[in-house]
Structure formats: structure tokens, C-alpha cells
Amino acid sequence: MKKIDGLEYLKLSKWNKFVYRFLSFFAAIPGKLLNLCKGIGKAVVKFFTGIGRSLQDIVTTFVHGDWKTKLSYLFMGFGNIARGQVLRGILFLLFEIVFIFYMITTGGYWLSKLPSLGTVETHTEMVKEQGRFGMVEVAKTVPGDDSFKILLYGVLTLFFVVAFIYTWRANIKQNKIAEQILKTGKPLKSGRDDLRSLVDDNFHRTLLALPLTGILVFTVMPIFFMILVAFTNYDFEHDGLNHLFHWNGLAGFKEMLSWNSGGVKYSAAFGEILTWTLIWAFFATFTNYFLGIFVAMMINKKGIKFKKLWRTVLVLTIAIPQFISLLFVSQMFAKNGIVNGALMDLGIISEAIDWWGSPTLARIMVIIINIWIGIPYLMLIATGILMNIPADLYESCRIDGASGWKQFSKITLPYMLFITGPYLLTSFTGNMNNFNVIYLLTGGGPTNTALSGTSDVGHTDLLITWLFKLTTGSNQKYYLASVVGILVFIVVAIITLVVYNVLPSVKNEEDFQ
Numbered sequence: 001m002k003k004i005d006g007l008e009y010l011k012l013s014k015w016n017k018f019v020y021r022f023l024s025f026f027a028a029i030p031g032k033l034l035n036l037c038k039g040i041g042k043a044v045v046k047f048f049t050g051i052g053r054s055l056q057d058i059v060t061t062f063v064h065g066d067w068k069t070k071l072s073y074l075f076m077g078f079g080n081i082a083r084g085q086v087l088r089g090i091l092f093l094l095f096e097i098v099f100i101f102y103m104i105t106t107g108g109y110w111l112s113k114l115p116s117l118g119t120v121e122t123h124t125e126m127v128k129e130q131g132r133f134g135m136v137e138v139a140k141t142v143p144g145d146d147s148f149k150i151l152l153y154g155v156l157t158l159f160f161v162v163a164f165i166y167t168w169r170a171n172i173k174q175n176k177i178a179e180q181i182l183k184t185g186k187p188l189k190s191g192r193d194d195l196r197s198l199v200d201d202n203f204h205r206t207l208l209a210l211p212l213t214g215i216l217v218f219t220v221m222p223i224f225f226m227i228l229v230a231f232t233n234y235d236f237e238h239d240g241l242n243h244l245f246h247w248n249g250l251a252g253f254k255e256m257l258s259w260n261s262g263g264v265k266y267s268a269a270f271g272e273i274l275t276w277t278l279i280w281a282f283f284a285t286f287t288n289y290f291l292g293i294f295v296a297m298m299i300n301k302k303g304i305k306f307k308k309l310w311r312t313v314l315v316l317t318i319a320i321p322q323f324i325s326l327l328f329v330s331q332m333f334a335k336n337g338i339v340n341g342a343l344m345d346l347g348i349i350s351e352a353i354d355w356w357g358s359p360t361l362a363r364i365m366v367i368i369i370n371i372w373i374g375i376p377y378l379m380l381i382a383t384g385i386l387m388n389i390p391a392d393l394y395e396s397c398r399i400d401g402a403s404g405w406k407q408f409s410k411i412t413l414p415y416m417l418f419i420t421g422p423y424l425l426t427s428f429t430g431n432m433n434n435f436n437v438i439y440l441l442t443g444g445g446p447t448n449t450a451l452s453g454t455s456d457v458g459h460t461d462l463l464i465t466w467l468f469k470l471t472t473g474s475n476q477k478y479y480l481a482s483v484v485g486i487l488v489f490i491v492v493a494i495i496t497l498v499v500y501n502v503l504p505s506v507k508n509e510e511d512f513q
Helices: 006-011 014-064 067-072 078-082 086-113 147-183 191-198 203-229 251-257 266-300 307-319 322-332 338-345 359-386 391-399 404-432 435-441 463-470 478-500
Strands: 123-131 134-142
Touching (some): 014 478, 067 078, 067 147, 078 086, 086 147, 147 203, 191 203, 251 266, 266 359, 266 404, 266 463, 266 478, 359 404, 359 435, 391 404, 404 478, 463 478
Antiparallel strands (some): 123 134
16 A cells, blocks of 8 residues: 655545544554564563573573572572571572472372373272172272373463472572672661561562462463363363363364364354454444433533433443343243234334344344343543643634534544543454353354254354354364464454554553653
């Protein structure tokens, strides 16, 4: 696409300016993706370079360090204790003892089983037992390996090993720093100084320790576990307990992305659901956004009475749990629901409309009902922002003879887009994973018969609801669900990174500071 300078751009008509900006956005996407790949490449190079420097520093510290430092390589915290930093040294040594005890008792077992995910299945053996009339043979179930536990505790052990390596490296750094301080003739910090630092200078680290640990244990580790599941054959038949599952490489991705895998069109299902997911996210985001702004402007307009009443009525849709309201609305629009009954009583229709049975009608209905749910929330956000727009701007426009549309397009909308740009992005990605609205209204239906065998894919299914169906029902395919989760993450990450880097509120942040 040919790039034009500022003067040429100003000469363009409004329509041509819009087309130019629209095309420029998509033309910039390959460059943004290239920059992203370059950034990832630089990060990887920087990571391995850092590891190399760290290894070099470990060797140098051992060669030039004193005997206390050298013993600390084997006994963590020994150097700190020998130099008078008893509290710090005991903590290092205690962590090492706990790690060694865990690895000897259970950790080593889980790591040894991790490459195979188990070799002995649960089976039945005939054993002899003393009965009433002598020795008899009895069938007994002998428990074997549990692939699920092996993978779970194996991942936990790997994280513990990484934590130990990091702590061991910190122990080496502490010895190096202590040696350098003593050479300058300065005293080392005592245990009392360390405790005082935790509640004073480094109090922010003390406060963040527990939340960061929670994020690591309850967010990072499950994500890592879910990613590993994608490289196994974990499904209904291979549940890990009665029948072991094993590493399967990229077979899950091949099955998902192949056009016809064993007669099942997973690739076609993924492509169709992804297309509908993006369409749904677009309309669910922008219909709520612009209609929410419109409602906020109408309520805030001078001369409107009972403003608090209208806001309260709209906010009630937020106060009522979606689980209740959506299920109720779903029944209202059922074929034998009250909506069809009312329309037939009024003579508007002669037979009941199958609102959820038609693919096109069902998709339109979920978008419309989502507007009813989303407008109140956007109205509240827009109300707060509209109140902060300087009234002088509107007064100047009115003096210059600007129409209401001009005021909206030149002042209100640019201001709203600038402030709420990041929110729009997060709302779009959130709608891509909007499980409640789709599942509670339609359950993903009506069923798409053209995609038989793909866990009852429906015409209104999003990727998130399809993922749910892959993990429930009579034929769970957990590894395919994990593959879908990874692909959803890739799609969302690309959209987020590209759009985020072109948002005016990110590129021109200083304009509103």
C-alpha cells in the first residue's frame, strides 16, 4: 500500500480518509507481527545469554571465593552462618533440607515416571487366600500407575526444582556480595537488619510474596499442566487410572488441524467456530459499546426527568445473576414459550417461531439478548467519562454552529475511544470467551449436522463452549480440549498485541496526561 504524506492526506475526502486508515491498519499487521517475532527472538537470545553469564559468574565465584563460599555450593547458607548472618543462612539451609527430603521421598519417583507417564496399568491378579475350607484363589484388583497424578506431581516437582536452582543461585550471589562487603571493611547486615528491611525498605516485596506464590501455584502451574496435556492422548478411554495415557507428541494438533481425521472434520469445525466466535465478539463488543454511550447521553441530556430512576432500572439487569436471567429468557423464547404465545394471541404470527432452532435466527437472538445484558454496564462507564468532558468544548462547538452529530463525532466519540480503547480490547477478548451467554441461552445449539462426530458442535458454539463439550459428555477428549485452549490463546494473543500497539491511548498516552 502506497504511503501518503500529511498534505496529501488532508486533501482526501472523508470517505477516502476512512478507507486509507482502514487499509493502513491491515497493511501494518504483517509489520507488527514481524516486530513481535523479532521481539520474541531477542527475548530468547537475551534469556540464553543471561544463562551463559550466570554460569560464568558461578564458576568465577567458586574459583576466586574463599572456603566459606566454596562450601556454600554444597551446603546452602553455610557461608552466611559462618559470616554471622545466621537467620539468612538457616533459611537457605532449611530450604535445601526440605528439597532433599522431598526429592528422596516422593519427588524423585514422580520425575522418574514423568518421561513414560506410567508403565503398570491397574489389573486383576489371582491370589491365594486362606478360606473356610482351605486355600482358595481370589481375584484382586492391583492398582497400577496413575498417569494423571504422575503428570500433575511431575509438573509440581519440576517447579520445585526450578525454585531450588533459583534459591541456590541466590545463595551463591549472597556469598559473593558478602565477600565484597567484608573486603571494603564494612559490616554485614544482621538478622535483625534483615527483619527490619522486610517491614520497611522491602515491605512491598513482603506484601507481594503471598500473592505471587498464589499466582504461581493456582495460575501458572495449571496453565503449564494444561499445555502438557495437549501432547498426550488423555481422553475418556485413557483416563490415566484404569488405562494409562502417554506422550503423543504433536498428534493432537495434527488431529485438530487435519481436514478429515478418521472421518471427523475437526479442522472444519475449528474454522467455522472460530469465524463465528470473531463475528460474535465484534458485534457483542461494539453494539454494547455504542448503544451504551447513546443511552448514557440520552439520560444525561438536560431536560430528561427521573434520571436516577432510569439508571436504577437499567442497573437491575446487572444486579440479577445471569444464571437466572438468561435461563428465564431462554425459556421465554422457547417454541412453546410466552413470547410465541403472546404473538399468536395478538394475531401477529400464525404458528410458533423456532427461535433457537434456526441457525441464523439463534445467532441474531444471542447478539440481541447480549445487548440487553451489556448496555447497562457500558452506560455506567460512559456516564462517568461523559461527565469529565469539559463543557467548554461543547459550548465552543455550538457557537461555531456545529450540529449535534458534529459534536458527537469530533468531541464525544474521540474522547470516549481514547479513554476506553484498552477496555474495548479487553471486552473483545472477553466476549471471545463469553461462556455464560451462549451456553445458558442455546447450549451452543442448534446442532450442526454437517460436523458430526465433533462433540455435538452447534451453530452458536464459541470456541470456549466447544472446549467445554470436548471435556464433558460420553466421549471426552481432554487432549483435544487442551489443543483448542492453546489455539484460542494464540488467536487472542495475536489480536491483542496487534490492536494494543495501534490504540491511540497507547501510542499517544501523553496527550491526556
